[in-house]
Amino acid sequence: xxxxxxxxxxxxxxxxxxxxxxxxxxxxxxxxxxxxxxxxxxxxxxxxxxxxxxxxxxxxxxxxxxxxxxxxxxxxxxxxxxxxxxxxxxxxxxx
Amino acid sequence: xxxxxxxxxxxxxxxxxxxxxxxxxxxxxxxxxxxxxxxxxxxxxxxxxxxxxxxxxxxxxxxxxxxxxxxxxxxxxxxxxxxxxxxxxxxxxxxxxxxxxxxxxxxxxxxxxxxxxxxxxxxxxxxxxxxxxxxxxxxxxxxxxxxxxxxxxxxxxxxxxxxxxxxxxxxxxxxxxxxxxxxxxxxxxxxx
Numbered sequence: 439x440x441x442x443x444x445x446x447x448x449x450x451x452x453x454x455x456x457x458x459x460x461x462x463x464x465x466x467x468x469x470x471x472x473x474x475x476x477x478x479x480x481x482x483x484x485x486x487x488x489x490x491x492x493x494x495x496x497x498x499x500x501x502x503x504x505x506x507x508x509x510x511x512x513x514x515x516x517x518x519x520x521x522x523x524x525x526x527x528x529x530x531x532x533x
Numbered sequence: 534x535x536x537x538x539x540x541x542x543x544x545x546x547x548x549x550x551x552x553x554x555x556x557x558x559x560x561x562x563x564x565x566x567x568x569x570x571x572x573x574x575x576x577x578x579x580x581x582x583x584x585x586x587x588x589x590x591x592x593x594x595x596x597x598x599x600x601x602x603x604x605x606x607x608x609x610x611x612x613x614x615x616x617x618x619x620x621x622x623x624x625x626x627x628x629x630x631x632x633x634x635x636x637x638x639x640x641x642x643x644x645x646x647x648x649x650x651x652x653x654x655x656x657x658x659x660x661x662x663x664x665x666x667x668x669x670x671x672x673x674x675x676x677x678x679x680x681x682x683x684x685x686x687x688x689x690x691x692x693x694x695x696x697x698x699x700x701x702x703x704x705x706x707x708x709x710x711x712x713x714x715x716x717x718x719x720x721x722x723x724x725x
Contacts, residue, residue, distance in 0.1 A: 445608060487712050492546065492708045512566060526571065
């Protein structure tokens with residue numbers, strides 16, 4: 439029996455993380471633990487796709503930095519919007 | 534074939550044009566995500582209740598379809614690098630068929646939503662949900678057209694291990710739609 443290749447391992451890991459996300463969707467409650475786990479899942483799964491599906495580690499550094507920056511910024515915004523929602527609300531109120 | 538540029542880590546996977554497109558899409562969705570965060574900050578209760586009404590199984594199925602379709606494109610690019618053209622075509626067609634599952638699931642999900650009174654006017658959470666997810670569906674549709682085009686060209690024997698930039702460009706765009714969905718899915722089905 440053939441051993442799993444690298445692409446298969448990454449694919450199975452992504453599927454497992456997705457099912458973990460589905461379990462969270464059914465059982466999770468609003469709060470810091472859920473926020474941190476979701477932010478972590480976005481960052482980790484995003485990096486898996488970028489680094490292993492897109493094989494971006496061999497690409498031009500600018501492409502790599504922009505993609506890595508994107509999947510780092512969004513989880514930080516998730517954490518910011520949860521912890522500092524009142525600041526965000528104040529900043530985006532038009533009166 | 535590994536080029537000198539790849540060895541020093543300066544290659545552009547696919548072609549420059551596709552990266553202009555991908556970065557435009559990323560900026561567009563970053564702005565849409567800001568809409569999500571601002572709406573959530575103004576209506577926290579609606580965003581806490583919202584995910585309970587949605588069909589999680591639809592969101593999970595779409596995620597599994599996209600990730601598996603992306604895996605097929607990884608295998609397609611690997612196959613063309615070996616000049617395995619028949620295998621490349623099989624992997625691209627598998628990616629296309631799995632990708633077509635996305636609009637099918639979305640159709641049934643929206644039908645289920647509407648039957649349960651969840652339309653675009655059901656509240657701010659659902660307005661943002663439809664706005665973001667349907668926008669993503671539009672971008673996935675471009676990706677599916679790209680995969681169909683690449684499948685046709687693969688069948689015609691256009692690509693080889695020496696020139697597969699078109700195939701790789703389609704794969705890069707397809708993976709970028711994966712990345713966006715991996716963010717959108719927890720926003721509406723998991724996060725509260």
